[in-house]
Amino acid sequence: MFEKALQGRPKYWLWILFLLGITGAGFLVYLQQLKIGLGITGMSRDVSWGFYISQFTFLVGVAASAVMLVIPYYLHDYKKFSKIVILGEFLAVSAVLMCILFIFVDMGQPMRIFNVLLHPTPNSILFWDSVVLTGYLILNIVIGWTTLEADRKEVPPPQWVKPLIYLSVPWAVSIHTVTAFIYAGLPGRPFWMTAIMAARFLASAFASGPAFLIILALLIRKLTKFDPGKEAIQAIAKIVAYAMYANFFFFLLEVFTALYSNIPGHMASFQYLFAGLDGHGKLVPLMWLSVILAIFALAMLVFPSVRANETTLAITCVAVFISLWIDKGFGLVIGGFVPNPFERVTEYWPTLPETVISVAVWAFGFLVLTMLYKVAVSVREAQGPGESLH
Amino acid sequence: MSMDRREFLKLAGLTCIGIGVGGAQLLVRSRIASSEYAPAAEGLQANRWAMVIDLRKFRTEEDYDKLIKACHYIHNVPSFPDKYHEVKWLWKEDFEHSFPEQKNRYLPEGIEKKPVLLLCNHCSNAPCVRVCPTKATFKLSNGITAQDYHRCIGCRFCMAACPYGARSFNWVDPRPYIKEVNPEFPTRTPGVVEKCNFCVERLSEGLRPACVEASEGKILFGDLRDEGSEVRRYLAENFSMRRKPELGTEPAVFYIIGGGEEHV
Known part of the structure; x- marks a missing residue:
């Protein structure tokens, strides 16, 4: 089945070459980082995690969001998702691969990565994160590939894949819960130490991931002969709407607790992110952009007519994605480090090499996504209209 | 279904x-x-090493700086001109930022800006040990929080976890930035985390920590579990403070702040 990823029009190959080019450029810069050290990034003693770990955190959400298609289809027998569920699973595969790469490029001693397996440490959340991420990657590759192959042969998928599909549901929740626990259990970081962190992570994941899926589905319809289905897209739009409202609500809960309690340590990060602290405010414009985009998206999503129009829906989904990317792919991690434990402000901004490496990891993710989607779309194109057999 | x-x-x-x-x-x-690792059998022994820093006795900048110099020389701690790449084991920070939760504008004159000597607290419930995915940082049975530079993968989870900002990462190769290399102690590679080790290598040779020795009585070091120890007697006679005790980490570094004496 993989051969389908190796057959395509010149435009397909041009896109593949473009992504390969960026990945290659990033790899060269990474070799430089390997030689000099993480000092080529904007990170510091005070802001010791930056863009890499932020991207990882955001992408875990995108990966987990596949479950928003799996639950309706496999647990509630919502047939409209029969052809599109594979898009969610393959998106999860590429997102998890990006997560793993982002952790890898963030390591000071990447050649020692197997120390995590050699000296397994159950009290470290990072240990569990590596376990759940690897598991989720394998689950989605196996489930996605097996069900797609069955579709291609026009037979029902094998029975053994069912339990794996059911397992993938709590597993998807676990990857984002464990990722939230990385932050939510640290005693000296009040911005992160909030019980609602995991819930907020899931809400934002179930908004950003499906929003991205809608954009991808619309692109697929435009570029290929496979139509993911108007009703399926509309159903996902509803998921985005509910999740986005839940996410914004959770965010307001955080703001209330921090500001109403009036505890300086709990307010400081919010002040830094949204108003600036001690004359430092590099992230302020970005954070407000995130809020404005979120409010715009919330206003759009509430009207069924706006969602029904695919042009306005696409614009809304882009707004959701960018807003949540800023919130979780930037502000959340940096905000936790500012101010530092001495209540002093050290600012962070990614450097050029750091940005190139990050873009390259994204490009690699898109490369995997493109090839997997090419396979899925080819199978669907050959299938013609109608529902899958599983 | x-x-x-x-x-x-x-x-x-x-x-x-x-x-x-x-x-x-x-x-x-x-x-x-966390305490399954035993320290060296020879040298100075204790059930729980602890430090008492009597800030009343620190009067000049030199009182602080010579301790920092002694520590950083012995442990090959590099000095980077770039603040972003800073590595420090022992350093000074003014009182109001060392104890940021003790906001009080009406302290005796000079206290707010008085430098405090900071280092790893060697917490009993060390968050850094809890989060490390490879056990590269671990507790010794004598209370010291140790760090294995050869196992550390440089994930920096410990730096996010430490509520005291005690940990430094080698963002670039530290060796060119070590003024004078002490051949008795290893230098570090880029990409690993390091911090104060309570001079575990000196204790095993029967020597007290370098800063304690250089302080000439301004810093006491001893066994917290031994009622008769110097540190216990000192703590019983003087009001002491620890940094962020509300976090339940149980720091082993105690500070005696004092009042209206002359300050730096």
Whole structure:
């Protein structure tokens, strides 16, 4: 089945070459980082995690969001998702691969990565994160590939894949819960130490991931002969709407607790992110952009007519994605480090090499996504209209 | 399908309970497991090493700087001109930023700006040990929080976890930035985390920590579990403070701040 990823029009190959080019450029810069050290990034003693770990955190959400298609289809027998569920699973595969790469490029001693397996440490959340991420990657590759192959042969998928599909549901929740626990259990970081962190992570994941899926589905319809289905897209739009409202609500809960309690340590990060602290405010414009985009998206999503129009829906989904990317792919991690434990402000901004490496990891993710989607779309194109057999 | 769903929910529920119970057990166990490493059998011994820093006795900048110099020389701590790449084991920070939760504008004259000597607190419940995914940082049975530079993968989870900002990362090769290399102690590679080690290598040779020795009585060092020890007697006679005790980390570094004496 993989051969389908190796057959395509010149435009397909041009896109593949473009992504390969960026990945290659990033790899060269990474070799430089390997030689000099993480000092080529904007990170510091005070802001010791930056863009890499932020991207990882955001992408875990995108990966987990596949479950928003799996639950309706496999647990509630919502047939409209029969052809599109594979898009969610393959998106999860590429997102998890990006997560793993982002952790890898963030390591000071990447050649020692197997120390995590050699000296397994159950009290470290990072240990569990590596376990759940690897598991989720394998689950989605196996489930996605097996069900797609069955579709291609026009037979029902094998029975053994069912339990794996059911397992993938709590597993998807676990990857984002464990990722939230990385932050939510640290005693000296009040911005992160909030019980609602995991819930907020899931809400934002179930908004950003499906929003991205809608954009991808619309692109697929435009570029290929496979139509993911108007009703399926509309159903996902509803998921985005509910999740986005839940996410914004959770965010307001955080703001209330921090500001109403009036505890300086709990307010400081919010002040830094949204108003600036001690004359430092590099992230302020970005954070407000995130809020404005979120409010715009919330206003759009509430009207069924706006969602029904695919042009306005696409614009809304882009707004959701960018807003949540800023919130979780930037502000959340940096905000936790500012101010530092001495209540002093050290600012962070990614450097050029750091940005190139990050873009390259994204490009690699898109490369995997493109090839997997090419396979899925080819199978669907050959299938013609109608529902899958599983 | 509906039977499947019900069974699924049952299964999912049981799985969650299982994970919950297992996780709780691991958390409890991890506390006990943290002291399985024994320190060297020779040299100075204690059940719980602790430090008392009497800030009343620090009067000039030199009083602080010579201790920092001694520590950083002995441990090959590099000095970077770039603040972003800074590595420090022992350093000074003014009182108001060392104890940021002790906001009080009406302290005796000079206290707010008085430098405090900062270092790793060698916490009993060290968050850095809890989060390390490779056990590269671990507790010795004498209370010292140790760091293995050869096992550390440089994930920097410990830096996010430490509430005291005690940990430094080698963002670039530290060796060119070491003014004078002490051949007795290893230098570090880029990409690993380091911090104060309570001079564990000196203790095993029967020597007190370098800063304690250089302080000429301004810093005391001893066994917190021994009622008759100098540190215990000193703590019983003088009001002391620890940094962020509300976090439950149980720091082993005590500060005696004092009042209206002359200050730097």
